[in-house]
Amino acid sequence: MDFWDVVAFFLEALLVFVVATTLFDTLHWLLHRWENSKIPLxxxxxxxxxxxxKFLGLDxxxxxxxxxxxxxxxxxxxxLTSMVAIALFLIAIPWQPVAVVAVVRTVMFVMSLREEGLDYNHMSMDRxxxxxGLLWVNNNYHxxxxxxxxxxxxxxxxxxxxLVGTTCxxxxxxxxxxGTGGAFGSAMVKALEKRGAIVEIAKSGVDFSAGSYAxxxxxxxxxxxxVLSHGAKTDDCWNANYVTFRDLIDRFTVIGKDRLMAPEVWALGSEVEFHGDMGLEELRDYSSSKRAFAARxxxxxxxxxxxxxxxVPSSFTSAMGKGAMSAETAVNIALFFITRGVKYVxxxxxxLAVLNFFRFRYANNAGDETLSPAE
Known part of the structure; x- marks a missing residue:
């Protein structure tokens, strides 16, 4: 085998494994859908x-x-479902990669039998x-x-x-x-309630302010x-876009530290994290506060x-002005990604928001937290 033969072999085996897994996951989804079926079987x-x-319960x-x-x-x-799906590939590709995947799947099955159903994704967890994982399932995900x-x-x-959007x-x-008084926050409330969520709101300046969260x-x-969607573009940006975001997340994390599930936070950023103030005085404080929070x-x-x-949205229509999309569209796009497990949205x-991912994820921008006056 030369190098490209090895690559082809690996890709074929990976394809077999992923498709076979996906077919079982489809059956898995159907089994849940059939819970209230009119058909007794x-x-x-x-x-x-x-x-x-019942074997691994809600707790x-x-x-x-x-x-x-x-x-x-x-x-x-x-x-058995996986093996049938794997065997179907004998019609389309050489038998060797199919056999390798079948052996791997069989070894996994035997190990699960030896442990009486326990494996990396099926064990008791206190937290x-x-x-x-996004592309591959780990124990926290399962x-x-x-x-x-x-x-x-x-x-x-x-x-x-x-593919289906069942990851949240x-x-x-x-x-x-x-931030429910703003366009994005109010649209988010409507979208969540439409999807069956129980929604409560908190108002900046009423329920909390910088340094006051009791x-x-x-x-x-x-x-x-x-879900943090409050903020400011001109007045007191540092507290509105950085301090209150940071403090509420830290407080929520402490409150949820003993829960079975890690607490979940969705926070609204901005494309200004990528392009900065562009030399515009009116964007200086806004940019500094947003970049500081992004670093945090x-x-x-x-x-x-x-x-x-x-x-991270591009501009959307709000009280601040006309944008490239409506707040409702921005929320629906965000929920499309969130329900597929995406953490940078x-x-x-x-x-620009896509390009900003690389700055957000990899750039050494910790110093951004000092770009605006300290509290």
């Missing part, structure tokens, strides 16, 4: 699968009483951390499915959830949203997700203590 199949959720604790049933009704069907059984269906490769639970979760503790305690936000983005999503027509 489909409801029976669904009930068999729910044994797996993320293993129940050994269901270990044997879990093997017969989940582990074995998952393996589901914020570091979750734990989300056991806490929120109607989302997070992907088992190994995250193809299914990325919204229905039934409690959201605390700031009145927020009760609301933060009730919230599963904190990168720490949240990397943290296991919370699930942090950084939303570009909402852009210009493309």
């Amino acid at each position: 489909l409801r029976t199949f669904s009930s068999w699968h729910w044994v797996h959720h 993320m604790q293993i129940n050994p009483a269901y270990a044997r049933q879990n093997i017969w009704l989940h582990v074995l069907p998952e393996y 589901v951390g914020g570091k979750q 734990a989300m499915h056991h806490v929120y059984p109607h989302n997070f269906f992907s088992s190994f490769a995250n193809t299914f959830d990325l 639970q919204i229905e039934g979760r409690r959201f605390l949203v700031t 009145g927020m503790d009760e609301k933060l305690t009730r919230a599963d997700v904190l 936000a990168r720490q949240y983005y990397r943290s296991d203590d919370l699930i942090y999503r950084h939303i 570009p909402v852009t027509l210009t493309g």
Whole structure:
């Protein structure tokens, strides 16, 4: 085999594994959909699968009483479904990469049998951390499915959830949203409520202000997700765009440190993080405050203590002026990415928010936190 033969072999094996995994994940999704089917046989199949959720429950604790049933009704069907899907590739590609994937899948199956259904993604957990894979499923990611059984269906490769948009639970979760007097915040509330969320609001200057957050503790305690969409473009930018964002996130993280699930935060950034003030005096304070928060936000983005999503829109129509899109469109684009597990969320027509990802993720811009006067 020369180099390109090896590459082709690897790519073929990867394709087989990903597609086979995706086909099982599709069946997995159907088993949940069949829970309330009018067809008794489909409801029976669904009930068999729910044994797996009794084996590893909503509290993320293993129940050994269901270990044997879990093997017969989940582990074995998952393996057989995958093997059938793998075998179908014999029609289209050489047998060698298909055989390798079949062997790997069989080894995984045997190891799961030896551990009575336990593996890296199926074990008791006292805390589901914020570091979750996007393209590949890790234990934190799969734990989300056991806490929120109607989302997070992907088992190994995250193809299914990325395609279908089942990578964020919204229905039934409690959201605390700031900035609801503005265009983006008000549109976010409507969109979340439409998707079945329980939404509470918090007003800057009423419920909190820089250095004054005691009145927020009760609301933060009730919230599963904190959505920060308040801010200012001219007056007191430093406190509005940096200090209050930082302090509320830190406070929410502390309040949620003993929860089973890491707290989740969505925070509104700006493309000014990328292009700066462009020499315009009227953008100087706004740019400094937004860039400072972006530098801080990168720490949240990397943290296991919370699930942090950084939303970066281009201009949208608001009280501040006409934009390239409506606030409703900006929110819908943001939710499209969020429900696919994206943590850096570009909402852009210009493309600057996409380019900003590399600055946000990799640039050494920690000094941006000092670009504006300290509190």
